[in-house]
Amino acid sequence: MTSIALFNNSRVGTTTLTYHLAHMFRRLGLRVLAVDLDPQANLTSMCLDESEIEELWEDSSSELIEQGAAHPSLPGFSRVHAGQTIADAVRPILEGTGDIAPVEPAALMPDLWLLPGSLDLSRFEDKLSMEWSRTFAGDIAAIRTTTAFHRTVAQVTASVQADIVLLDVGPNLGAINRAALIAADTVLMPLAADLFSLKGLTNLGPTLRTWRHDWQQLVLPRIPDGFHAPRAAMTPLGYVIMQPEMRLDRPLKAYERWLERIPWVFNTAVLDQQPPSRDDASHRIATLRNYRSLTPLAHDARKPMFDLKPADGALGSAQQYVQTCFREFRGLAEAVLERLPEGTGSGARGGERSG
Template sequence: MTSIAMFNNKGGVGKTTLTYHLAHMLSRLGHRVLAVDLDPQANLTSMCLDESDIEELWNGSSGLADEDVPPGVAHSSGQVCEGQTVADAVRPILEGTGDVAPVNPIALKTGLWLLPGSLDLSRFEDKLSSEWFKSLAGDIAAIRTTTAFHRIVKHAGEAVDADVVLIDVGPSLGAINRAALIAADTVLMPLAADLFSLKGLSNLGPTLRGWRHNWQSLVLPGVPASIPAPTATMTPLGYVIMQPEMRLDRPVKAYERWLRRIPAVYSADVLDQHPPSHDDNQYRIATLRNYRSLMPLAHDARKPMFDLKAADGALGSTQKYVQTCYREFRDLAENVLRRVDEVR
């Protein structure tokens, strides 16, 4: 089982959309995939589940949401159970009543499961932040807290016999993301060709190396055998360029400038290579065009863009666009798997 964290310190680059579609494509290619939502905004969960299912998952009906809904309409599909989110799993630690409570992944389709998130996960931030330095000092209770995500994901992955675990995290370098990334074997970075993504890379690389060093040198040697602990490898797999609305074969000059700078920044700041490499093909796993015209159709149909049919509104030239989308995500999935094999 290999875990891949989808992360960029800069938000708004299409990270969750990438996670969602990569998960579906990997399962389409015959792999058993567990998608994990560790972003407190729970965007991946909202992409995967209907609103009625999310309402059921997040502790039942709110009452307010039902006010204007006719009887019999706002019922969940029956595929979810209340209290089965990552936030529910860490609640015993947060409340001081025990260790993590295992939660059951939700089957989305054959070979694909979701470990759903919740807005309540944000409450775990302060706890993780305060326990980090205690973990570095060898405090066992703090280590249990810091390794909570690792143990939750490990249990869920083993329960469904997952080949690949995709972990969606938010765009910050806070305590929740630190615990999430430490639990990941590898890291895949979606980027936009702009200054903000480059700055995100320059922040991300040294931070990951610092977390890795502190965990492996200060914490891991003292972790008792009774506590499953991650090795915090966080091996960078490479990056995926998420294109804005423009032709791929003719990017505007402003974006060409940033595209040219990405390889060297990635090489120097993420991989700590000096002198840095300027070879884009060495690190770029894929370039995905903008599929904004397909997103509303995919959202309404509650399926990936590359699975859209004529009945979903993908007619004429749009269907050809769907086929292009399928090819690009298939190539992306195959390249990701190939890169995972290379870094093992």
């Protein structure tokens, strides 16, 4: 199993990319776990309908569960377990009543699961921030706190026997994201060709290296034998260009100007290569076009854009657009798998799936 964190220090469609990659990896025959570690819970809202999210966030309200059982017409109630989010997993640590609590993921479809997020996760930020420096002294309580995401994801991954785990994190360099990134084997970075993404890279790269160094050099040597702690590899896989919608007020030349700068900034800030080559685009995994016209259809149908059918409203030329979308995301997924450590995806079950 390999975990991939999708992360950049600016909002560039990271959650949409996570959602579609999860579905495409499943189409390619992998067992996939998606984990929502963004306190805004955007991935959860893409995967589940409002009634399911209400059930998740009602703290196991017996009244709500009984109402759901009495109204089988409400969609998807069997897919989720009340009070089974990442925030519920870390609540005992936050409240000082124990270690991580066991949680079950939501089964979205065969071989695809979601460990849902929650707005309550934001309460964990201060706790993680306070405990970080204490890990350097080998404080076991601090280490339990800082590794809570890693250990929860490992427990859920083992329960569903996932081949690949996708971690969706918010666009900041706070304590929640530090704990999330430390739990990641690899990092995939979605970028836009603009100033904000490049500035994000210049902040992100040195920060990841600092987190990796501090954890591996200062914390890991002090962790007791037998404690399940992450290695904090955070290996950069490369970047994906998320193409914007071209407008008259943002001419093509401006887009190309920023696009040309990305390889140099990525090599310098993220890979710490000196001197980098300005023209080295070997770390660009793919460029995804803007599928804005398919987005509302996919949202209403609650399915990936590349799975839209004429019955979902993807008619005529839109259906050709859907096919193009499928080819691009399949190419991206296959390219990502090629960059993962050997053995990832060895659990693939019989090749591509339909639907």
